[in-house]
Each structure stands twice: as structure tokens, then as C-alpha cells.
Amino acid sequence: MATEQEGTTAHQRHGGGTITDALSLFASRLSHHRFGDEELRVLEAALSAGGDVAALLSTRSAARKLLRESVAEVCAAAAVEGDGARLSVADFFARAFALSGDVESCLAMRYEALVLREAKYSDDLDLHVFHEEWLTFAQDSLDNGFYTIASKAFANALVHIHPSHLDSTNSTLKKNKVNDIRGLQTLAKSLSAQCSVQTQSAEYMKRKTSGISEKCNLHSEKPKLPANLMFRLGIKTRNTQKLLLSRKRNLEEV
Secondary structure, X not given: OOOOOHHHOOEEEEOOEEEEHHHHHHHHHHHOOOOOHHHHHHHHHHHOOOOOHHHHHHHHHHHHHHHHHHHHHHHHHHHXXXXXXXXXXXXXXXXXXHHHOOHHHHHHHHHHHHHHHHHHOOOOOOOOOOHHHHHHHHHHHHXXXXXXXXXXXXHHHHHOOOHHHHHOOOHHHHXXXXXXXXXXXXXXXXXXXXXHHHHHHHHHHHHHHHXXXXXXXXXXXXXXXXXXXXXXXXXXXXXHHHHHHHHHHHHHHO
């Protein structure tokens, strides 16, 4: 059982960062593997403690750092204990990340919890994943720019709509809902593809710029190439400079 002596220090060091005494209590709870509603209330209280905006932002940043540094170790320990512990930890960290404003980490833990429930608790009425949960998660992912995972989540939402639901008296409404989900999935795929193209273009331009920079710097460094190649490179560089100078003069004359 952990003692309540955690908050006595003005500041504590954690993973190279400084956390205030308001947050040290929560840090100690984590170190003692306590992951309940009470711990979340401690975190929430720590995040609202502070005399000004700067202090609040600093505490929030420290909380995110603390959670990110703790989650891998805690999840690894929970995996040894079993699926129940894994699910409890995933749910706890999803809520903790949400409180600290870490959207990406929150969505990651929510996704892990949904996948785990679907894989291990499909016959459990309390833990069974319904399509509404996948749909909510997909929309949250889409709204926050995580398009690839949103597309997968929309697909899972569609899978969980049982065919018998489409044969009911309100089948038109159900079919419209399915069409809406498919439309959102298509949108997520399209946005994901656009981001992929933009990322690839950015990487290409980065490599291209880096390559040009390296070539331009070759002549200023000690020769590492054979003399004949260095000579040719020098000629090419001089000719390029002459061409640029000529073009500049032509533009000035125009």
C-alpha cells in the first residue's frame, strides 16, 4: 500500500523533466501501479492547480511527459498479468491522456482497448464492442487528422452493423446510416492518400535539397574524390555560375 508522502517535495525529477508537488502525488500512484478513478481525480486536481496560465500549461506538459514515459512499462507489466489488466490499463491511460490534452496518445489507447475487447471479450455482453463505439472512435480520429486509423475504424463500424438490422421496419434509415458511414470512410481514405502524397513529396524535396546542398559544399571541403572528378566538378560548377551570371545580365537588360 502506498503512503501519502508523495507530495511533500516542491519539485521532483522524472525522466529528465521537473514535475510540481501537485503532480508528484499522481506520479507516485503510477509508480505503485494504482490505476483507478481516484488516481484520475488526483491527476485532474493537479492539472487545475496553479496560479496562472503559464503554471497550468507547464503542469499539463509535465503530465503528458510523465504519462508517455510510464505507459510502455505499465502496459508491458499488465500484459504479463493477463487480458483483464491490459484492458484496465488501456482504459485508464486513455482517460488520463484525455485529461492532459494528449489527443494522439488518447486515441492510441482507445484503439488498443477496442481491439482487445473485440478479440477477447466478443461474448461478454458488458465488454462487447458495438458499432456505435467504433463509429464514435472513427469520427474522433477523423476530426483530429488521423485519417488512416479513422478509415479502419469506419470499416469496423460497418462490420458490426448486423444484416438483420437492415431488414427491420426502419431499414431505410439504417441503409442511409450505412451509406453515411461508407461516405465518411471514403473521405478518410482520400484524406489519408493526400497526406501520404504530401509526405512523400516533402521527403523527396528534402532529399533533393539535401543532395544539392551536399554537392555545393563539396568544393569547400577537403578533396575526398579522385582528382579528375574534383576537377570536372569544378569545371561544371564554374560553368553553372557563368550561365547564371549571363541570365542575370540578360534579365537586367530586359
